[in-house]
Amino acid sequence: MTKGFPSPIRSTPVETRQWTPCLGLPMSWARFDSQRAAGEVALENATVTMVLRGHGLRQLNMGRQQIEAPVLPEILGVGERGLAVRQRRYEGTLGERIQIQFPERAMVGILQDDGAGLHLRTQFNLFDGRMAWLMRSLWENQAGGPSNTLYAEGLMLALIGLLRQDFGQAQDRPRKAVGEFSATARRQLIDLIEHGLGETLSVQHLADAVQMSPQHFARLFIKTFGQPPHAYVMSRRMDAAKRSLVNEPERSVADIAVSCGFASAAHFSRCFKQALGTTPTRWRQ
Secondary structure, eight states: OEESOSSSOOSSOSEEEEEEEETTEEEEEEEEOSEEEEOOEEOSSEEEEEEEEOOEEEEEEETTEEEEEEEOTTOEEEEOTTOEESEEEEEESOEEEEEEEEOHHHHHHHHTTSSSOOOBOOEEEEOOHHHHHHHHHHHHHHHTSSOOHHHHHHHHHHHHHHHHHHHBOGGGSOOSOOOOOOHHHHHHHHHHHHHTTTSOOOHHHHHHHTTOOHHHHHHHHHHHHSSOHHHHHHHHHHHHHHHHHHHOTTSOHHHHHHHTTOSOHHHHHHHHHHHHSSOHHHHHO
16 A cells, blocks of 8 residues: 555656655645546545646545545645545646645644644645645745745644644644743743844744743744744844944945845845845945
């Protein structure tokens, strides 16, 4: 029996790419043919998949149950761990899909004591604008050049939160009330971020510093600071870069960009123009 997701993808798709973008959760992209059939398949992990492009019809044979599912851009499928499909068939246009798996071992580290886990209920033919945006944003963050770790982790944690809320079993729902960090933890996080702006910061690292699960940490961070970790860190990096542009005129824009934690001068210029409507060089002048 092969392992995989009950989608129109055969065990040997035309092209595949795989990552582990953040938090130890595997993500993959695949292009599938216009006509494709495959045999028995079972999910090794809880999984969510989304069609990026392609139009057609998917037929699934699950025991005595037969399901016909349309294939359209941004249609989603949620699969529980162990879900078995005896036969799959797809007919339609050439297409692409992305998939994220949620291995139990990785989820224990992400959630810790913030709920029992992620045990999903299977659902096909699902349209959900929030989940589709998160899935597409995770894909674009991986496919569009240097990955923003904090941003990707924030997207992934938001996706986990939606899945637990809408497709998780009752015992998996978050148990902890959303409060705020203590004054000591808040100061500790501010110092850690300020001294680490030039380094690769992650939700996992920040959560470990205050001894919390990444999921619970992210909710408290938004409640305390009014924005997600990646947005807060980006604002601090931007402020540090602006100070350097003014106070250190002899330094190049590229040097300032890297020292403040931006992936490159181009990345810094893009973020700077997005925030202030002009380039760092023009702003400095």
